[in-house]
Amino acid sequence: xxxxxxxxxxxxxxxxxxxxxxxxxxxxxxxxxxxxxxxxxxxxxxxxxxxxxxxxxxxxxxxxxxxxxxxxxxxxxxxxxxxxxxxxxxxxxxxxxxxxxxxxxxxxxxxxxxxxxxxxxxxxxxxxxxxxxxxxxxxxxxxxxxxxxxxxx
Numbered sequence: 001x002x003x004x005x006x007x008x009x010x011x012x013x014x015x016x017x018x019x020x021x022x023x024x025x026x027x028x029x030x031x032x033x034x035x036x037x038x039x040x041x042x043x044x045x046x047x048x049x050x051x052x053x054x055x056x057x058x059x060x061x062x063x064x065x066x067x068x069x070x071x072x073x074x075x076x077x078x079x080x081x082x083x084x085x086x087x088x089x090x091x092x093x094x095x096x097x098x099x100x101x102x103x104x105x106x107x108x109x110x111x112x113x114x115x116x117x118x119x120x121x122x123x124x125x126x127x128x129x130x131x132x133x134x135x136x137x138x139x140x141x142x143x144x145x146x147x148x149x150x151x152x153x
Contacts, residue, residue, distance in 0.1 A: 018112045020148030024096045028053035032146045033071070035063030037092055045096060065151065066134070070142035082114070091115070095148060118147045125153055
């Protein structure tokens with residue numbers, strides 16, 4: 001008989017660590033994922049999110065705030081197990097739905113841990129760049145923007 005180990009999830013304090021600096025609306029306005037994260041499938045989200053959003057049917061690096069591509073391929077996300085059936089587009093789709101009130105404890109825990117681990121890139125910018133030098137580490141700045149961290153540090 002197999003011993004079943006239950007991992008505790010949905011610790012009431014767990015959600016308290018998730019403090020994104022940018023809303024999905026602000027991220028879309030600044031320019032993320034080459035404008036093509038959702039394609040044209042935006043009906044489930046508030047219209048106000050897209051009033052000033054930089055969106056495109058196809059990836060266009062000029063739509064990104066820092067005019068650089070940043071991030072790993074979708075194939076890599078799938079290989080790493082970061083794509084879930086509930087959010088087939090990945091972290092940002094999860095964040096949008098989370099910000100609208102959806103909660104799925106075991107997925108929330110995974111995605112919040114992934115978000116928290118991204119602080120290493122924020123720290124690298126702070127360590128290696130003069131405050132406000134937006135030309136320093138543009139790729140990392142674009143990446144942290146895509147994870148709801150303020151890239152203007």
